[in-house]
Amino acid sequence: MINMIDRQPILQMSGIYKSFPGVRALKGVDFRLFAGEVHALMGENGAGKSTLIKTLTGVYSVDEGKVLLDGKAIRPQSPQDAQEVGISTVYQEVNLCPNLTVAENIYIGREPRRFGIIQWKEMNKNASALLSERLSLHIDVSLPLQSYSVAIQQLIAIARALSISAKVLILDEPTSSLDRNEVQQLFAIMRKLKNEGLAILFVTHFLDQVYEISDRITILRNGEFVGESLADNLPRIELVSRMIGKELNLLEEMPKSQHEEHAESDDIWVEASNLGRTGAIEPFNLVIRRGEVVGLAGLLGSGRTEIARLFFGADRADQGKLKFAKSSEAIRSPRDAISQGIGFCPENRKIEGIIDDLSVRENIILALQATRGWFRTINRKRQDEIAEQYIGTLNINPPNPEHLVKNLSGGNQQKVILARWLLMQPELLILDEPTRGIDVGAKAEIQKLVMSLSKRGTSVLFISSELEEVLRVSGRIAVLRDRRLVKEIEGQDISPHHVMQAIAGG
16 A cells, blocks of 8 residues: 555545435545555445445535545536546446447447547557556457456456546445455456555445455444544454444343243254355355244345345255255245245335335235235235234234325334234244334334244244344344354354454454
8 A cells, every 4th residue: 555644635525414305314424535545435234335425426416515636626416527537436237338349338438539430440459458458358359248257347347437547446346246266356456556546445345355455444324424444453343343333342231132031942944054146145054943033143245135035035046955844845936935934024125025006905915815826815804804903913003904005104114014924924934124214112013023923933034234133132143244154153152242253253
């Protein structure tokens, strides 16, 4: 890293505020970036990372605050404005044109022309020189982009950014679709560009990668600036603690978890053996016993949701198998999972959970009706009885079964999805972030429901970004880091220190 003593940052953001209707996304955030460094921007879901990047690149306008580039105030109104002043972004999903050639993608909209005619040979020559000299990449630039792997496409997106004389390069989750060898190839390029003096803003959820490539780390939480540190001076467990927002000593003072009241069962209901999906989660082993609450702990992007989706058949495993105590049938789809007695409340309830334009009653009976087939409809009287029963049991408000579910609060929408699966009397209920975005009272109700289900013999796979919540309800915790299940903790060994230490790794 270039010596930064007595040097000014190439980019400085001061007191950045950004609000949307009903939400203040950024609250006085500060950020600085030096030439010749890789600077990691860290934070959990909702921390404000994406919003900060979008204000910097002109997708959103800043409500308050100041942005300086090379000491001059800038206020880009579009990504094109940002590019013109020297700020380029490479996104997680490569936003290039797969049907165009590599050279066309690099120079699209800026093709060398003579008398209005594109000079193809010159463009191909320039593209080849750029890739070989700046990125040490030697490929045929006249082939379509889709001829190359995702890793090569990422490098081509970087080459396009470099071709417009970028001073600041933003890499937003660039490694999420890459294997280990491809990640190392990308990191080699990042080091080369850093040594040339380029300032790189790196966004990722992978802790190991942060400490491998980053010189400096800035942490955001709930739209606020938490702190900036040199990577070498920030212990991993302290980084995790700052991201989660709980000091270790405060977590240690929590009331003892309710899991200690439950006797451990040896009745294995389902067992994952070397189960995995390439690019999503590395092969893992996990047993879930009857009536057990198993928590999945880890930072965003660690692989928690990927495990949940494999158990429910929403994604297909390409390695290993799931073995059920009562059946030898494989899970190939959500329909198979439902037939095995598995229910799933997804993380994104608005897209994958509720059906906006249906009523509370219709949303509740949806899964049951699907198992019966559309020619064996549940009669209206029975539908009303079911809806009234679960509206009362879960205290869904307003208690009107004909109310459109889209007009309910987030907490009540979550209760409707829970009612749908409780009606099915599942043997395993998967809850992925069941309390995100809901009030404290609704959170407590859902936590009590989880414990009561466990007492009745229902197994629960529980995922939450709030560590204290996982600690409170789980009898056993599987800890994930960087798409790997790294440790299981159970019984008296469950403590904030043990879990956070496993999450931090190193």
